[in-house]
Amino acid sequence: MLPMTTDVPRIQTVDILIEGSTITNIGENLPEEGVDVIIDAVGKVVLPGFINCHNHGAMSLFRGYSLDLRLxxxxxxxxWPAEERLDADAVYWGTMLAAAEMIKSGTTTFADMYFFMDEVAQAVKDSGMRAALCQGLLFIDDQGERRLQSAQKLFENWQGKADGRITTMVGPHAPHTCPPDKLKEVMDMARCFDCPIHIHLAETVEEVEHIFHHYGKSPVKYLYDLGMFEDHHCLLAHAVNVSRDDMYLLRGFRGGISHNPVSNQKLGCGVAPVVELRKMGITVALGTDGAGSASTLDMFEEIKATAWMQKNRAADPTAIKAYDVLRMATIEGAKALGLEQEVGTIEVGKRADLILVDVEKPHLYPRTDICALLAYSANGADVDTVIIHGQVVMEQRRLRCMDEKEVLRKAQRAACRVILGQQSEFPI
Ligand SMILES: N[C@@H](CCSC[C@H]1O[C@@H](n2cnc3c(=O)[nH]cnc32)[C@H](O)[C@@H]1O)C(=O)O
Ligand SMILES: [Zn+2]
Structure with a gap:
């Protein structure tokens, strides 16, 4: 196993004992008496499950729809016009589709910002995943109040539910969709619920220009001046277009940044200064963003993209290392969500959120540096078995908590309804 507990990689050949949802013992040759299920991990590497810190799961329905446009x-x-046509059923099946893809590529926890959050939470519960959920709060029409009420309902109905697998956040969408008075209200709500805040920030140059035009400052300074970084735990998605001054303002804030490099590249947003942010002691985790922009929810792609982009940006292949990006996908993600006491490493006392990666594959030989193989050569399809909260949710690539064929069929039907506005099928 690669427990991700140390600053430098440490591979161990051990047994892991899980009781209920918790890892209760790690050691060589643990006794097998009284153990109900034994999973043989020979030929596999056990890792903490990946933590996808920024997603809009149901946007998987928009995969392949509307490409090659500016954000x-x-x-x-x-x-947004297509989202007007979404309904509860479509969001449920879109989120189940996302969950199926995430589990099959090694993600055990995700952060989601969307709407119809009852259905999103139900899909999390049914799929067996762990998630930090928030209602997206936009104040661009007359629906702001309704969205705030939904955020309240999400907290009341789902915080700590699904055996503790669901936590909630408060989700102001972005500086350009939330005026200052509303952000203040939302920050009060987060304080009252004692929940983290999840917000898009400094994603595009247009956003920076827009905020500068309206408030005469950068998006980071805009949130800073409102007091967002004083005491709140914040999950900041993107932080691509941040200046040196912005980075100084962010230094020491509670929470972390979700870096989403595939979406950033695809939308031509730029390259986040990940190396500089990490040097300042800021937690930088990884996310995919919705499959509508990212195209897949495979965290192995984000791991690779982070490494390639940062090495290239610095014109220095030593700028970020294989183990650094694996940490960003695991323990740094847990910190960004405030879940580092629960998940992110393989340790006694933590929740059993584990993935078994099958390394008996041509592209993972010769067996030289396991970290480099996992970060640079492996892909989502190499994940063989997934355990979340002590429950085996995938075994030998078969999903155990959902009927995969049904999920594909229902998601296809929902996408047709939402995108084509009718029940007909897409032309192949
Ligand atoms: N449309 C919903 C709110 C959904 S919240 C999450 C929002 O984030 C949007 N979104 C997805 N990807 C991005 C991104 O990269 N940047 C900014 N917003 C995004 C997404 O389309 C969605 O509208 C309502 O009216 O209540
Ligand atoms: Zn997003």
Whole structure:
């Protein structure tokens, strides 16, 4: 196993004992008496499950729809009109589709910002995943109050539910969709619920220009001046277009940044200064963003993209290392969500959220440096078995908590309804 507990990689050949949802013992040749299920991990590497810190799960229904546009046009002309046609059933099956893909590529926890959150939470419960959920709060029309009520309902109905697998956050969408008075209200709500805040930040140059035009400052300074970084735990998605001054303002804030490099590249947003942010002691985790922009929810792609982009940005292949990016996908993700006491490493007392990666594959030989193989050569399809909260949710690539064929069929039907506005099938 690669427990991710240390600053430098440490591979151990051990047994892991799980009782209920918890890892209760780790050691060589643990006794087998009284153990109900034994999983043989020979030929596999056991890792903490990946933590996808920024997603809009149900947007998997928009995979392949509306590509090659700038973010603002993509959102306002294509995605938001399509989201108007979403309904509870579509969001449930879209989130189940996302969960199926995430489990099959080694993700055990995800952060989600969307709407119809009852259905999102139900899908989390049914799929067996762990998630930190928030209602997206936009104040661009007359629906702001309704969204705030939904955020309240999400907290009341789902905080700590699904055997503790669900936590909730408060989700102001972005600086350009939330005016200052509303952000203040949302921050009060987060304080009252004692919940983290999840927000998009400094994703595009257009956003920086827009906020500068309206408030005469950068998006980071805008949130800083409102007091967002004083005491709140914040999960900041993107932080691509941040200046040196912005980084100084962020230094020491509670929480972390979700770096989403595939989405950033695809939307031409730029390259986040990950190396600099990490040097300042800021937690930088990884996420995919919705499959509508990222195209897949495979964290192995984000791991690779982070490494390639940062090495290239610094013109220095030593700028970030294989183990650094694996940490970003695991323990740094747990810290960004405030779940580091629960998940992110393989340790006695933590929840059993584990993945078994099958390394008996041509692209993972010769067996030289396991970390480099996992970070740079492996992909989602190499994940063989997934355990979340002590429950085996995938075994030998078969999902155990859902009927995969049914999920594909229902998601296809929902996507047709939402995108084509009718029940008909897409032309192949
Ligand atoms: N449309 C919903 C709110 C959904 S919240 C999450 C929002 O984030 C949007 N979104 C997805 N990806 C991105 C991104 O990269 N940047 C900013 N917003 C995004 C997404 O389309 C969705 O509208 C309502 O009216 O209540
Ligand atoms: Zn997003």
């Amino acid at each position: 603002m046009e993509w959102l306002s002309q294509k995605i």
